[in-house]
Amino acid sequence: MCRKVWAVIVTKAEFGKYCVIKSKLDGDTFEKLSTLPGYKKWIGRDLLFDPTGANIERIHKFFPDAKWDESATPSLDKYISNLKAMEENLKMKEAELPENDDFKFKTKPFDHQRKAFYMSRDKKAFALLMEQGTGKTKVIIDNAAYLYSKGEINSLIVIAPNGVHRNWIKEVSAHMPDWCPNKTFYYSSGMNKKRIEEFNEVHSSTLDLKIFTFNVEAFVSQKAIYYMQKILVSGNVMLVVDESSRIKRPGAKRTKIITKFGKQAKYKRIMTGTPVTKGAEDVYSQFKFLDSQILGYDSFYSFKARYCIMGGFENRQVVSYQNIEELTRNIEGHSYRVLKKDCLDLPDKIYQRHYVEMTPKQKKLYENMKKSFVAELEGQTIEAPEAITRLLRLQQILCGWFPSEEGISKIDEQNPRIEALKEILSDIDSKVIIWARFKADLRAIERTLGDLAVSYHGDVTSDARELAVSRFQGDPKIKYFIGQPQSGGIGLTLTAADYAIYYSNSFDLEQRMQSEDRCHRIGTKNNITYIDIETRKSVDTKIIKALRSKKNIADIITKDPVSLFMEEDDE
16 A cells, blocks of 8 residues: 555656656555556656646546646546536436426427436537437537526527538528527538628627528538638637537548537537447547547547457458447446437338349359459458458449449440349339439439439438428329438438338448438338348349348458358248
């Protein structure tokens, strides 16, 4: 044991961001200090360490009566404040909802929305981990109105996927209480004189809650960054990242920019139904945006050292996880998790497959290319992006296209997959969503369905996308919604559909889950049927099986790339 507790002093070093512990060392003290995760270095009898929440937690636990110098006290205070918030949140999860609301809602919330509202409304940082379709947008709008009524904020900024950021304006109109005056503005790349005047009108308002929405992809532009900064420096802001899994990569430029924005916001929220699609490392950047103290690590390296077990090629791949109970506890203390099966009486999801055969020409091209890829892969270490590119080429052949350096061309005049789609649709007398990965597929489907369909993908303008959703939902003449999971699979409400057909699948698990939930959400009345068009014993089978088993294709490739190109028995 340490001879005297008072001998432990925590202070800030004169260099870098580290702290120093000064102590009369003995064996027990040394052993305890040596368990600190992340960076640490002994300099004589002083220990240099990274003042992360995780380290402060251990020092506070090991030496509860230690003296904290004025320079180090803010770090301790922040940790204790975070700990209290976590304890309070865990208690609220178990608490009964109030019988009478002290907040006047415009639209009546479901019980899980009320719970989320009361748990989050006063928190500086909070994560709404609510599955797609459970109504987390309404919770945010009610939260913003509440904080505005308390004089805590005067602006709400929402960063959302492309197209969804415009949809937020409609949601505000639907759910914002009538007693909360507000002005709205969505950012677009075409900031002409008229749009600048509209922005300035909203920005200069003093009596309204000012609501701004930005496309998450906008911040490649310095202009978008300029307008964001202008809002942040001029008032008390609640900053919301919708579909926060978009900022899960720590090294991405977009993640760094948005995290920097977060440091200037008074209140912060993240929203996602899929906080983890690959592994524990997915949560790091999302919660660092909220507050680095939540997870206790300022660096991704230290975080991985604590929770990830590395292996594989050059020890660069995450092969397993550790200390997950600790990580889960920290996250649960600052979030509310909602699954549809737990809170909503939604109809069932029904899964079907519609099999299609290759033409002789397709089959020959497919087999030759597959043999070539397998020969390349066997006995070699290959990076996931390279294997995915090869998988993509085989998938294009299955869809009727021959990929080459010049682009893609039709394999046969008559495409079996288009014929299969027509066959499926002939038996359906209700509205249908058709998801397709490739632009060539989208164009072929559009030509086939003509005026009965609307489109929502990368080649469609923002205005046309918005109109497409409106027409599909409200116009009985429009039977089909053609979209890409990459662009249309997030943030949209397409509850008019009873069927969703996957003409060709994305490899991304999150995109699949998100796209499924466009029609399976609050407002859905009928069972939803999901139909995958599949070529038997091909990469189609592998992809569909992986996605339905909630697995990322990239993970399979990392472990056993060759297996994806081998034949699969029919189920």
